[in-house]
Amino acid sequence: MFSLRRYCLAMLNLLNTVVCKKPDNEHVAAEVDGKSIANDIKATLATEVCNMKSSIGKVPGLGVILVGKRKDSLSFVRIKKKACEEVGIASVVLELPQDSTEDEVLGIVSVLNHKESVHGILVQLPLPDHLSEEKIINAVNVEKDVDGFHPVNMGNLAMTKREPLFIPCASRGCIEVLHRCNVEIVGKKAVVIGRSKIGGLPTSLLLQRHHAMVTTVHAFTKNPEQRAREADILVSDVGVPNLVRGHWLKPGAVVIDMGSTLVKDSNSSHGSHVTGDVCYEEAIHKASTITPVPGGVGPVTISMLLSNTVEAAKRAYQWTEQS
Amino acid sequence: MFSLRRYCLAMLNLLNTVVCKKPDNEHVAAEVDGKSIANDIKATLATEVCNMKSSIGKVPGLGVILVGKRKDSLSFVRIKKKACEEVGIASVVLELPQDSTEDEVLGIVSVLNHKESVHGILVQLPLPDHLSEEKIINAVNVEKDVDGFHPVNMGNLAMTKREPLFIPCASRGCIEVLHRCNVEIVGKKAVVIGRSKIGGLPTSLLLQRHHAMVTTVHAFTKNPEQRAREADILVSDVGVPNLVRGHWLKPGAVVIDMGSTLVKDSNSSHGSHVTGDVCYEEAIHKASTITPVPGGVGPVTISMLLSNTVEAAKRAYQWTEQS
Numbered sequence: 180m181f182s183l184r185r186y187c188l189a190m191l192n193l194l195n196t197v198v199c200k201k202p203d204n205e206h207v208a209a210e211v212d213g214k215s216i217a218n219d220i221k222a223t224l225a226t227e228v229c230n231m232k233s234s235i236g237k238v239p240g241l242g243v244i245l246v247g248k249r250k251d252s253l254s255f256v257r258i259k260k261k262a263c264e265e266v267g268i269a270s271v272v273l274e275l276p277q278d279s280t281e282d283e284v285l286g287i288v289s290v291l292n293h294k295e296s297v298h299g300i301l302v303q304l305p306l307p308d309h310l311s312e313e314k315i316i317n318a319v320n321v322e323k324d325v326d327g328f329h330p331v332n333m334g335n336l337a338m339t340k341r342e343p344l345f346i347p348c349a350s351r352g353c354i355e356v357l358h359r360c361n362v363e364i365v366g367k368k369a370v371v372i373g374r375s376k377i378g379g380l381p382t383s384l385l386l387q388r389h390h391a392m393v394t395t396v397h398a399f400t401k402n403p404e405q406r407a408r409e410a411d412i413l414v415s416d417v418g419v420p421n422l423v424r425g426h427w428l429k430p431g432a433v434v435i436d437m438g439s440t441l442v443k444d445s446n447s448s449h450g451s452h453v454t455g456d457v458c459y460e461e462a463i464h465k466a467s468t469i470t471p472v473p474g475g476v477g478p479v480t481i482s483m484l485l486s487n488t489v490e491a492a493k494r495a496y497q498w499t500e501q502s
Numbered sequence: 503m504f505s506l507r508r509y510c511l512a513m514l515n516l517l518n519t520v521v522c523k524k525p526d527n528e529h530v531a532a533e534v535d536g537k538s539i540a541n542d543i544k545a546t547l548a549t550e551v552c553n554m555k556s557s558i559g560k561v562p563g564l565g566v567i568l569v570g571k572r573k574d575s576l577s578f579v580r581i582k583k584k585a586c587e588e589v590g591i592a593s594v595v596l597e598l599p600q601d602s603t604e605d606e607v608l609g610i611v612s613v614l615n616h617k618e619s620v621h622g623i624l625v626q627l628p629l630p631d632h633l634s635e636e637k638i639i640n641a642v643n644v645e646k647d648v649d650g651f652h653p654v655n656m657g658n659l660a661m662t663k664r665e666p667l668f669i670p671c672a673s674r675g676c677i678e679v680l681h682r683c684n685v686e687i688v689g690k691k692a693v694v695i696g697r698s699k700i701g702g703l704p705t706s707l708l709l710q711r712h713h714a715m716v717t718t719v720h721a722f723t724k725n726p727e728q729r730a731r732e733a734d735i736l737v738s739d740v741g742v743p744n745l746v747r748g749h750w751l752k753p754g755a756v757v758i759d760m761g762s763t764l765v766k767d768s769n770s771s772h773g774s775h776v777t778g779d780v781c782y783e784e785a786i787h788k789a790s791t792i793t794p795v796p797g798g799v800g801p802v803t804i805s806m807l808l809s810n811t812v813e814a815a816k817r818a819y820q821w822t823e824q825s
Contacts, residue, residue, distance in 0.1 A: 313664060330657030330664065337660045337707065338699040341636060341653065366722045374710070376661040384660065387697065390722040392729070399689045399713040406715070 208434070208466040209360070216359050217478035221266050224485050228267035231489075231498055239492030241270040241299045241325065241484075242291040246284060246310065247277035251441065252303045259301070262481045268488055269296065281310050285318050292320040298495050299325030299488035304377065322494065325487040328377065336384045344494075345487050350381040352479035353414060353435050354389060360468050362412065362433050365390040370410035372396045372403065372423070372456070378416035378437050386412070403427075415456035425461025434462055434469040437476050531757070531789040532683070539682050540801035544589050547808050551590035554812075554821055562815030564593040564622045564648065564807075565614040569607060569633065570600035574764065575626045582624070585804045591811055592619065604633050608641050615643040621818050622648030622811035627700065645817065648810040650674075651700060659707045667817075668810050673704040675802035676737060676758050677712060683791050685735065685756050687712040693733035695719045695726065695746070695779070701739035701760050709735070726750075738779035748784025757785055757792040760799050 232238050241263055245256050256272055263270035273287055284306075291300045300323045306312050316324075321331045327347040335343040357364055369391040373379030379395065387393045391412065396403045407413055407427040415423050416437035428434065438456030455472030462469055470476050493499060555561050564586055568579050579595055586593035596610055607629075614623045623646045629635050639647075644654045650670035658666040680687055692714040696702030702718065710716045714735065719726045730736055730750040738746050739760035751757065761779030778795030785792055793799050816822060 330654045330661065332653075332657070333660055334653030334655070334657030337656055337703060338653065339697060339703070341699070366724050374662060376664070380660060380662070387718060387720075390720070392717065392719060392723040394715065394717040395710060396715060397710075397713070400715040401689055 206464050208463045208469045210463070211356055211360060211468060211470040211475055213356070213470060213475040213478040216356065217482040220355070220479070220482040220486060221262070224482070224489050225266040227489055227500065230500060231492070231496070232267070235496055235498055237296075237492070237496055237498075239268045239299070239488045240294075240297045241268055241301060241488045242294070242297040242323075243270060243272045243301045243303060244275065244284065244287055244291070245272060245303045246275045246279050247307050248274075249305075252305075256303055258481060259484060262485055263488075266485050266489075268485060271297070277307055279307075279310075281314060284310060284315055288315060288318045292318075292323065295495075297323065298491035299323055299484075301326050301484070323491060325484060325491055326377075327381065327487070333376070333381065333384075336381060336388070339388070345491070346385060347377060347381040348483040348487065349378050349416070349437055349476065349480045350385045351483040351486075352476045353382050353437065354385055355479050355483065356435060356470060356476060357412065357433065360433070362468065364412070367391050367411040368409055369393045369412040369414065370396055370407055371414045371416070372407065373416035373418075373437075375416060379414070382414055382416065382437070386414075417456050419456055420454045421456075421458040423457040423462065425458060425465050428462055428465040430465055431467040432465065434466040435476060436470050436472050439472060439477065529787050531786045531792045533786070534679055534683060534791060534793040534798055536679070536793060536798040536801040539679065540805040543678070543802070543805040543809060544585070547805070547812050548589040550812055550823065553823060554815065554819070555590070558819055558821055560619075560815070560819055560821075562591045562622070562811045563617075563620045564591055564624060564811045565617070565620040565646075566593060566595045566624045566626060567598065567607065567610055567614070568595060568626045569598045569602050570630050571597075572628075575628075579626055581804060582807060585808055586811075589808050589812075591808060594620070600630055602630075602633075604637060607633060607638055611638060611641045615641075615646065618818075620646065621814035622646055622807075624649050624807070646814060648807060648814055649700075650704065650810070656699070656704065656707075659704060659711070662711070668814070669708060670700060670704040671806040671810065672701050672739070672760055672799065672803045673708045674806040674809070675799045676705050676760065677708055678802050678806065679758060679793060679799060680735070680756065683756070685791065687714050687735070690714050690734040691732055692716045692735040692737065693719055693730055694737045694739070695730065696739035696741075696760075698739060702737070705737055705739065705760070709737075740779050742779055743777045744779075744781040746780040746785065748781060748788050751785055751788040753788055754790045755788065757789040758799060759793050759795050762795060762800065 228238055243256055260270050291297045300319050302315055316328050321329050324332055324345050327345040332343040332345050335341040369386045371379050371383045374395050374397050383393045383395045396406050404427045408429050410432055412433045414435045418438050418440050420440050436455035436457040440454055441451045442454050444452040453473045551561055566579055583593050614620045623642050639651050644652050647655055647668050650668040655666040655668050658664040692709045694702050694706045697718050697720050706716050706718045719729050727750045731752050733755055735756045737758045741761050741763050743763050759778035759780040763777055764774045765777050767775040776796045
């Protein structure tokens with residue numbers, strides 16, 4: 180399928196590297212401190228986990244399935260595991276070889292589905308090409324689908340008057356940021372660039388649940404910059420560095436950058452650094468509020484995974500803070 | 503919840519009855535003949551059902567559950583039953599009393615789920631208030647969910663690279679009309695007014711699957727008429743007569759009217775007539791193509807229900823025209 184990411188990358192290659200310009204005006208947007216928001220959420224969750232433990236002698240459990248040894252996946256899984264430890268969630272990472280068969284992976288999913296101490300199951304994506312992501316995700320017990328990618332949860336997210344058990348973490352993270360920054364969503368024009376099922380799509384659905392008027396921009400959209408300029412709230416989840424330039428923004432727009440791309444960087448000790456979709460140096464002079472990359476939506480997304488896992492455990496044990 | 507329909511009705515009541523104006527210009531849009539499209543589809547389906555019968559001695563079966571005796575529901579069920587007969591689908595209507603319990607309705611769903619000769623199950627909506635629509639719809643076997651309202655089918659409709667087993671009939675009808683009228687969808691700006699889970703929402707999702715850039719307008723949208731005026735393809739599914747006026751349309755827009763409201767009419771022998779959301783007399787002078795009400799999307803929707811039922815039977819018997 181024609182992908183917006185691939186299309187944009189090709190266009191940017193034609194233009195060589197985009198160099199963001201520093202505009203003349205001196206307005207500077209409020210920068211969202213995602214780490215601080217995440218720390219706040221983690222502190223609350225840690226207390227809750229602690230109370231659960233003293234009250235019923237149980238802690239929430241997360242089972243992570245990792246197939247293969249993709250560098251980025253290994254790093255994401257490490258971050259998630261560490262975050263679990265911080266709040267007292269028991270996590271187990273099941274590392275399967277790259278050439279695992281579908282039946283082997285489904286077998287592991289089934290074991291975790293039946294394990295009482297595991298309340299959330301996360302299949303680290305992407306899976307190797309020979310495995311059906313759909314079959315494997317659909318096999319996860321809906322009540323343990325802390326990533327919110329199961330079609331039942333996605334369908335219930337789409338439909339008004341239905342309640343998904345879990346909402347995808349990045350999308351929840353996006354709304355959490357808007358709430359914490361006191362951004363009014365109801366009636367606002369939101370434009371979401373990208374429609375991936377783990378990012379753009381559920382974010383569009385969730386913003387609509389919060390009564391924004393949502394337009395989704397994708398590979399086939401004509402004049403995406405013009406569409407973006409109409410947004411009170413602009414969300415980008417494409418994975419193309421510097422796609423969203425300063426002139427794509429309405430003055431005063433709230434900008435949520437969900438993009439995350441590893442780019443080579445000879446100045447960095449790792450030889451690379453993570454960058455978002457938004458040309459930050461330009462956008463900061465047009466937006467009212469902006470999430471940086473790294474340190475914006477990313478950390479909040481991780482804390483939402485922890486929150487989903489704690490919710491799952493509370494439901495499984497029918498436990499609440501008051502009980 | 504705040505509903506666009508109720509809001510608009512209140513506004514229109516304030517303004518008394520809207521009288522559509524006949525504009526001066528003489529341009530007249532092409533009127534979609536929904537009955538003729540439906541007849542075409544039914545003729546193809548009838549041949550297919552006939553071939554299935556000669557080939558394997560089976561015909562598709564539709565089970566309809568009707569709780570109570572709402573006049574509009576009785577009429578819809580009668581229309582669906584008649585349409586089934588026209589193409590050779592065996593239909594059975596299970597009429598349950600208004601005060602049926604949830605367990606009784608779930609029991610009937612379960613019987614139909616297990617009945618080999620029933621390939622499609624339709625629960626006529628709305629259900630009486632004391633029944634959980636969610637519980638009952640979710641109990642329908644996903645493989646027999648010919649209305650496409652099960653969250654698994656809705657979730658798979660929302661997600662790119664996933665295939666729902668069934669797409670809601672009115673939404674399929676809308677796309678069918680666009681295809682038959684040779685309306686290009688890819689890259690076009692579509693505005694869908696309304697986000698009900700049986701109409702507006704799945705239509706937004708389906709238009710997006712066809713690569714339109716979709717904006718959904720709802721009760722909290724500011725300046726809905728301005729949003730509507732941006733649409734190359736305008737779909738309205740609110741249930742408010744004459745909501746969409748001529749000045750809401752971009753000249754040359756394609757207008758799909760999914761609204762259907764019974765209004766009092768002393769000139770009609772029934773004492774009422776059905777009307778859509780669009781002020782037809784005004785819109786016809788601005789649109790390039792328009793669906794009337796009645797006789798537009800309605801009949802095509804019914805033929806899509808038949809098509810979904812035939813598909814369900816073909817899947818169940820693993821039968822194709824070639825086999």
